[in-house]
Amino acid sequence: MVTKMIKQISDLTDGDTAKVLSVNRKDALGIRLLELGFTPGTPVRLIRSASKRGPIEVLIRGCRLMIGLSEAQSIDIQA
Amino acid sequence: MNSPSYQRTIFIVGNPNVGKTTLFNDLTGANEPVSNYNGSTHAAKSRLVFDNFGKQNLVYDLPGVYGASAYLQEEQQIFKLLYQSNEHNRILLVVNAQQLERNLFLVTQILELGIPTCLVITFSEHAYKQGHALSIAVLQQALKIPIIPLSEAPQLRRRQLRDILTQDQFQTSTLDFRYAPNIQRCCDTLEAKSGLSKGWCECFLFQDSQHYAELIADKAPLFLQTIDELNQADHHWKTRMIAARYTWIEQLVTRCIQHIPQGKRHTLIPWDRLFLHKVWGPLAGGVIFFAMLFAVFSLSEYPMRVCEWGIQWLQLWINTHLPHGWLQALISEGIIGGVGNVLLFLPQFVLMVTCMNILENTGYLARITFLLDRLMKKIGLSGSSFIALISCYACTIPGLLQTRCLPNREERLTTLFVAPWVNCASRIPIYLLLLSLLFDDLATWAKVLILISIYLTGLLAALMLAAIIRKYILKTRHFAQINEMPPLLYPQWNYILKVIKAQTWFFLKKSGTVVLGFSIVLWCCLHTNFTLASGKTINCVHWLADKLELIFKPIGFDGNISLSLLSAFGARENFISTLGVLYNVDAKQPGTLRTFLQQAVDAQGNPIYSLATCVSLILFFMFSLQCIGTFISIKHETYSWRKTLLQFAFMNAFTYGLCFTVYHVLA
Structure with missing residues (x-):
């Protein structure tokens, strides 16, 4: 088996959809992301990224959210 | 008793940017600023209103909240306020029909607190225009509380809100949410030992211990012990609990929302x-x-x-x-x-x-x-x-x-x-x-x-x-x-x-x-x-x-x-x-x-x-x-x-x- 590289939401290109694998941080912010709907298996779509290292706009459970890059990097997606 | 028996306190609770302040203004005739970004209400504001029987109601407009983990300081304040409640308290829970799935997460958590609640739905006409028809009956059956879709016409909406107050359309929900057995067992034990409702147990489990120390000083060791047990039962218990709620919500949403193909975006x-x-x-x-x-x-x-x-x-x-x-x-x-x-x-x-x-x-x-x-x-x-x-x-x-x-x-x-x-x-x-x-x-x-x-x-x-x-x-x-x-x-x-x-x-x-x-x-x-x-x-x-x-x-x-x-x-x-x-x-x-x-x-x-x-x-x-x-x-x-x-x-x-x-x- 080839080991799969784990990708984060921020690695998607604009307009792409993927499924959430997990939230990779366990602090209060990780819980907040889960509460916002980033639970494993949820489809999430990257609407656009502001710039290379700026925030991203995602569509999750019918809501448009702006997420900072480092928060976006804490959400793993299924490749 | 320090509060007169005829007085009810009504808390307006909901996700950010669902229109809570608009409802507060409708209900009380206040002129609080409404804005189109989240977080325009920062502190709880209250006002007295009389219902059609001349009874006094104290209405609180609260800042938006996403969930019981109370990540922001204002969210912690809300839970503190709700915790110090008595039998005259009511919750007016606001849900934006366009964001039903995410909003329902908070709804299930709030319903379990055991406070009489009435759920109102805003922007349902907007959602309909976008091609999502909502079945109130299905939702009502699942959540077991009165649900009222609010009109987008201010006159009508004001009358609907007054009716909710006058007819006291608030009910304690009997929603009983079950987790996986190993997690559920810990929660049940905590519920029985602490004497708190299911919602409050979960709320304090999720929040940082320093936020609630003053509220439940004597029960704090009990919560810490439960957290230990939960960690042993399942290392990812928080994720499991949140995911379980969302799974339930997803099923509910597919049942209560019908997609109309000709709707425009x-x-x-x-x-x-x-x-x-x-x-x-x-x-x-x-x-x-x-x-x-x-x-x-x-x-x-x-x-x-x-x-x-x-x-x-x-x-x-x-x-x-x-x-x-x-x-x-x-x-x-x-x-x-x-x-x-x-x-x-x-x-x-x-x-x-x-x-x-x-x-x-x-x-x-x-x-x-x-x-x-x-x-x-x-x-x-x-x-x-x-x-x-x-x-x-x-x-x-x-x-x-x-x-x-x-x-x-x-x-x-x-x-x-x-x-x-x-x-x-x-x-x-x-x-x-x-x-x-x-x-x-x-x-x-x-x-x-x-x-x-x-x-x-x-x-x-x-x-x-x-x-x-x-x-x-x-x-x-x-x-x-x-x-x-x-x-x-x-x-x-x-x-x-x-x-x-x-x-x-x-x-x-x-x-x-x-x-x-x-x-x-x-x-x-x-x-x-x-x-x-x-x-x-x-x-x-x-x-x-x-x-x-x-x-x-x-x-x-x-x-x-x-x-x-x-x-x-x-x-x-x-x-x-x-x-x-x-x-x-x-x-x-x-x-x-x-x-x-x-x-x-x-x-x-x-x-x-x-x-x-x-x-x-x-x-x-x-x-x-x-x-x-x-x-x-x-x-x-x-x-x-x-x-x-x-x-x-x-x-x-x-x-x-x-x-x-x-x-x-x-x-």
Whole structure:
């Protein structure tokens, strides 16, 4: 088996959809992301990224959210 | 019992930006500001209303909340408030039909708290237009509480809300949510041992122990023990619990929402391609802001001329028609000379407030934060603190309140510290007056350019100061940032008009109370002389002006200006009214403040309002912290006299130094 590289939401290109694998941080912010709907298996779509290292706009459970890059990097997606 | 038995307390709870404040206003007739980005309500506000039976209800408008983990400080406050509840408490739970899935997460958590609840659904007509038809019956059956879809017509909605109150349509839900057996067992044990409802158990399990220590002091060890057990049962118990709720919700949503194929999508969404574009977005933003400021300053020219003419005419009329004496002098010099000169700038103020409200109401301001985030990050702030800074446009105080939605303490303190440098609307009249002195016949576009550059300089200076503070003083490595992208809407004129009315009234009220009162007191003081033991007659105002002049002379301000600056501490507008009274009392014949100032000369015959003095004054107003309201708000927000006084000392010392340098270079 080839080991799969784990990708984060921020690695998607604009307009792409993927499924959430997990939230990779366990602090209060990780819980907040889960509460916002980033639970494993949820489809999430990257609407656009502001710039290379700026925030991203995602569509999750019918809501448009702006997420900072480092928060976006804490959400793993299924490749 | 300390609360009367007939009184109910109703808490309006829901996700951010679902329209809680709108419902609060509908229900109570209040006029709280409504905005199209999350976090416009910062603290719980309450109001008494009577239902149709004349019973008293205390209605609380609460800030938005996403879930029981209470990540933000305001969310923790909400749970504290709800926890101290008694049998007369009710929850009006608000759900946005367009975001049903996410909203239902909070709903299931709140329902388990065991407080009688009524669920209302907003924006259901919007959702229907987008092709989502909602079945209330299915939802009601699953959640086991009364559900009322609210109309989007204000009249009808108001009646619906009153009916909910009158008929007491609040019920405790019997929703019983089950987790996987190993997790459920721990929760059940905790529930039985603590005696708390299921919802509260989960709430305290999720929250940081320091938040609730004071609430359940005796039960804290029990919770810690349960957390240990849960960790043993399943390392990812929090994820499992949240995911289980969402799985249940997903199934419910597929049952209660029907998709109508012919529904149309958000009509304004394509504009986001422009507004949020990497290159065109910032350009469009620049054009929009420039056009807005240009429109404000050039359009207000005409009504201002009418006002100026009207005030002169009134002064002349009073001088000719009222019998000469102290009353005529008080009205003409004290009241019209003082307040009239401030009211002159009402058109300017109203136009500025209108434009900013349109930008906010359509959801454009929230887009700016998205674009500017990278720049803000370099500075050490986030897009949300930029919104707070931009909110200072009308008045610094709402901007200071806006900082409460910043989760990071250091970031919040930094934003509070630099906020007074963002020019508030009260300062516009002063700039306009000084600019008219500096350049007699300046073309409108040039004046607009100068004003815009004053605005930008203030903002840039604030950002630069923030960068320095974040780099050297209040350092933190990282802060989280999650915001909702509010929908792009057409301006809702009825709301915009409401806000304009409220802000205009605020301006008029300030002119009618603080400024008027101060003008009258000043006029009276100017007309009373004291005779000292030595036989010398002095006037307390002139005496004070002379003393102040000693302090302010090095930066180019004479006694009159210094006195006006001191009075501006009460309200910025006082600067103009004070000058107005001072010069009107001395004048032989009435005239506009501008002509008085232009003709003013010192003992040597040099004009007082020279280039150096005017520039120094403009800088003084841009950078000094000299507004009592701001000062008190900073104390209130930082909970620290030390920080407040430090800020006061720093800003005023900085301003003094800057004005001193500039004045001496120019003079």
